[in-house]
Amino acid sequence: MVVFDKPHALIDVPLHYCPGCTHGIIHRLVAEVIDELGIEGRTIGIAPVGCSVMAYNYFNCDMIEAAHGRAPAVATGVKRADPENHVVFTYQGDGDLASIGMAETVHAAARNENITIIFINNAIYGMTGGQMAPTSLPGQVTQTSPYGRDPKVCGYPIKVCEMLSELEGPEYLERVTVNNVKNVKNAKRAIKKAFQNQIDGKGFSLVEVLSACPTNWGMTPEKALQWIDDKMIPYYPLGVYKDRSAEKEDK
């Protein structure tokens, strides 16, 4: 008999996320993967600054809270402290990873640092109340782009997977989302692969998850999931952007 239960790697406490936010789903997927791979006892997670800043209260493995954007550098230190035993992941939002922490992200990728990054792209700064993110879409209204993001003034959104895929370094880059059951299952597959790659010593693996922020998008949870389909995916197409091991097999 299969009983639906909370993953062991997720602590049984109420999450602080808003109704309809998809952080909860993604937390659960990460925890399920940690359970299935049997790595909780040697996993160290790095929380970012942003909505998921308190992820250290939710994951049952050892956790570190990093400065804003610095999680890949902190992860580099933890991983290199004991590369044989430590499994290290960061969990970062778009402001953290693609704005203030872009240098740390790019260079960890360039070094093919053997870590796993779960990158939550919800096109907005959630924690501070809905400001323009590096991934906010052209025309998107936020608190700091009240007339819609104007690329002439503040440039274009950054497509992280596409950008990193130009580097020689990274092992695996994939963009997924969690706005329906099919996509959730696919996201879990990608997250599991990103952890398995690290265990196998393959190197830098990043999964970008398009995520909903109904509160700061000013939508119902249902409409927010639809907005991912209608607006985000056309700009940020889902799929594998780099999979070096698969490329090798193809050759």
Added chain:
Amino acid sequence: MADKVLMKGNEAIAEAALIAGCRHYFGYPITPQTEVAAYMAKRMPKIGGTFLQAESEIAAINMVYGVASAGYRVMTSSSSPGISLKGEGLSYLAGADLPALVVNVQRGGPGLGGIQPSQSDYFQATRGGGHGDYHMIVLAPASVQEMAELTVKGFELADKYRMTSMILADGTMGQMMEPVALDLDVQPAPEKPWATTGTKMAREHNIINSLSLVPEELEKFNFDRYERYKKVEENETRWEEYMMDDAEICIAAFGIAARVSKNAINQARKEGIKVGMIRPITLWPFPKAPFLASTAHVKQYISVELSMGQMIEDVRLATECKAPCTLVNRAGGMIPSPEQVLEAIRKANQNGGNN
């Protein structure tokens, strides 16, 4: 006594760190401390350690934060502008109570400044450097031998009190060569049950963190931390006194300024002037007690600094302004000469110790 080897100050720091059991170094090139990184780049791969040239000073200090979280002895080194970049990380290390060693081989500032020696990061080092209430243990070597010894001591104190130790050297100390004995006593790192090394499914998860949104809690963390700082002040304050027994004039100087001053004091003593020196070895905690005690016989203090006068404020505080303190200084990468210091001593003496 072991054989002595001729080493640059920067190399002595690197070798002493290895002797202290540090196997993780992260840095970014900047003059005049790059020899530390170069030495580590050569040695670490040979002994199974990690040398990594980070993409920035910010990344380097956060890599240090990661290794420190995992409980290993770890260090980074830089020079003034790079230390400013590390300021964020220094604050986080303090907030998370992590032990680490940070080396600042100072150069003249502000801004990009120059590449010649300076002591103008005294305020930054002794007051913390980043945001928030905190201190680092600041060690000021005045010889290549001390560069080595204080590096080991820095790791030990960092571990003992779960805080950052900073070696505050300068370009002269980093670049000069002297014989150094490397038979250094090392206290091995203590057990670190708080470290994030994986739960092994055998304990509750550990969390390394500096966030606390409940002000009552955050206040308590600050008060607790300052209780620990009090213990550091009680147990770890270090200084050297030179010819202080009968001194009526007292030089306050650290690092290269203390060496210059010693020459001037020796000359002044030949002229019959009762002058001595208190050389702080820990800049934080500052050796307040010997300064205050010296006010019983000292009539005039002279702070000799490679800055526009920063330590002088601590001298005035420590002596409770019971006697005047004047400044002899050069800045921007210039070093006071023994003659300049001697002249100040003579002048103080002519005024009967009252400048």
